[in-house]
Amino acid sequence: xxxxxxxxxxxxxxxxxxxxxxxxxxxxxxxxxxxxxxxxxxxxxxxxxxxxxxxxxxxxxxxxxxxxxxxxxxxxxxxxxxxxxxxxxxxxxxxxxxxxxxxxxxxxxxxxxxxxxxxxxxxxxxxxxxxxxxxxxxxxxxxxxxxxxxxxxxxxxxxxxxxxxxxxxxxxxxxxxxxxxxxxxxxxxxxxxxxxxxxxxxxxxxxxxxxxxxxxxxxxxxxxxxxxxxxxxxxxxxxxxxxxxxxxxxxxxxxxxxxxxxxxxxxxxxxxxxxxxxxxxxxxxxxx
Numbered sequence: 001x002x003x004x005x006x007x008x009x010x011x012x013x014x015x016x017x018x019x020x021x022x023x024x025x026x027x028x029x030x031x032x033x034x035x036x037x038x039x040x041x042x043x044x045x046x047x048x049x050x051x052x053x054x055x056x057x058x059x060x061x062x063x064x065x066x067x068x069x070x071x072x073x074x075x076x077x078x079x080x081x082x083x084x085x086x087x088x089x090x091x092x093x094x095x096x097x098x099x100x101x102x103x104x105x106x107x108x109x110x111x112x113x114x115x116x117x118x119x120x121x122x123x124x125x126x127x128x129x130x131x132x133x134x135x136x137x138x139x140x141x142x143x144x145x146x147x148x149x150x151x152x153x154x155x156x157x158x159x160x161x162x163x164x165x166x167x168x169x170x171x172x173x174x175x176x177x178x179x180x181x182x183x184x185x186x187x188x189x190x191x192x193x194x195x196x197x198x199x200x201x202x203x204x205x206x207x208x209x210x211x212x213x214x215x216x217x218x219x220x221x222x223x224x225x226x227x228x229x230x231x232x233x234x235x236x237x238x239x240x241x242x243x244x245x246x247x248x249x250x251x252x253x254x255x256x257x258x259x260x261x262x263x264x265x266x267x268x269x270x271x272x273x274x275x276x277x278x279x280x281x282x283x284x285x286x287x288x
Contacts, residue, residue, distance in 0.1 A: 001238060002287035006082065006244040007277055008033035008069045009270055013250060016259050018059060019045040025263065028065035029271040034061070035102070035246045037072030041150035048088055054095035061096070069244040070148075070204055073101040077147065079132040086136055090143040100143025100204055100244070101147045102177055105129060105165060106154030112186070113215040126155045130168045148177035148204055155188050159197035166201060176201045180206025180227040181219055181249065184278070188214030192228035192235070199239035205232075206248050207277055211275055216254045223276040245281065245288075246278075247273045 010029045012024035019040040024165035028035055036045055047053055054280040061068060071093050076085040093101060104258050106125050108117050115126075130218050133147070140147045176198050195202070209225030214258030223229050229253050250269040251258050258266060 002282075002285055005033065005242060006033040006067075006069050007034050007274060007281065008244045008249045009039075009274070010034070010072075011036040011040065012038040012072070012248060013258055013266060015040055015257060016264070017041070017263055021097060021263070022067060023060060023064045025249060025267050027066055027269065029267065031270075031272050032065065032067060033069045033244060034066045035067065035070040035072065035244070037070075037102070044083075048092035048094075054092055057096050057122075059152045062126060063251075068096055068098045068199065070100045070102045070246060071096075071098045072103075072145075075135050075137055077101065077103045077132070079128040079224055083132075083135055083139065087139055090139060090145055093145060094143055097240065099145060100177075101145060103147060105149045105150055105156035105162075107152070107156070108154040108162055112153070117126045117138060119277045126165070126168075130165065133169045134171055137173040139168060140173040143170075145173065146203055147153055147174050149174065150177035150206060151179045151182040151186070158189050158195045160186050162198050163201065175203045176196070177204040177206060178202045178232075179206035179208055179248075180229075181206070181210040181225075182234060184210035184227060185215065185217075185219075190228070192231035193263040195232050195235050199235050199241070202223055202236065202239070202241060202243070204243040205236065205241070206243045207273070208249050211253070217250045219251055220253075221273045221276055223280055224246065229277075229280050230284060233280055235285065237285045245277060247277070 009026045074091050076089045086215035106129050156162050183189050183191045207222045209220050209222045209227045211225040
């Protein structure tokens with residue numbers, strides 16, 4: 001029996017274009033699920049403090065037949081941000097039907113990739129993060145939500161580091177989101193060998209590929225780079241994974257996050273990414 005997953009696309013791919021344009025393009029490419037929360041055209045995609053904002057976002061999503069699966073929320077969950085902002089974001093997420101708030105962890109470089117912070121410098125940074133996310137986890141539980149942290153150096157660098165961070169936080173409402181492209185790019189680690197260490201606690205998967213050596217910008221379509229997606233999907237299938245699989249980055253070797261890429265080219269890549277992932281997920285025993 002196939003396990004069901006939600007194949008989604010993040011609007012960040014279209015960050016140089018209007019938010020609504022990204023929704024239209026994603027829907028036209030055949031996706032039914034979407035992830036958002038990062039800026040478009042240098043401006044926030046939404047204002048979760050504004051009266052009627054949740055209703056506006058719901059209308060937009062309904063217009064394009066999309067269901068939101070994750071809400072990128074590093075901006076309000078970071079240790080230096082008041083907890084009230086997290087509560088506001090969680091209420092907004094509930095209102096629009098999102099179950100997962102996605103966040104980065106700490107950053108362990110002054111200047112990547114040549115100037116890392118020392119262990120002594122990282123200790124208080126990681127301690128502050130864990131303390132804040134205990135509180136965040138408690139609030140998430142009250143709202144019936146899950147908060148996830150994904151690989152991005154620091155206390156989420158790789159699977160064993162994420163597992164240790166989750167143990168330190170100690171909340172059943174804070175879990176992992178796995179990003180193989182970041183694990184390869186930032187750490188030079190083969191993600192198919194890394195993922196099994198955190199698969200049981202992984203509730204969403206960022207379908208980012210990577211090509212080349214550590215710190216080499218190269219983010220092709222999923223399944224067309226060096227990350228072994230079939231092996232990772234087999235690991236997730238064995239672990240009982242049933243979360244969203246999210247396309248996030250497809251800018252190739254220019255490291256531009258999509259800036260300067262014509263929307264017609266982005267549309268082609270987004271559509272091809274869906275085809276690639278649907279095929280690999282099906283082969284691994286998932287239903288999309």
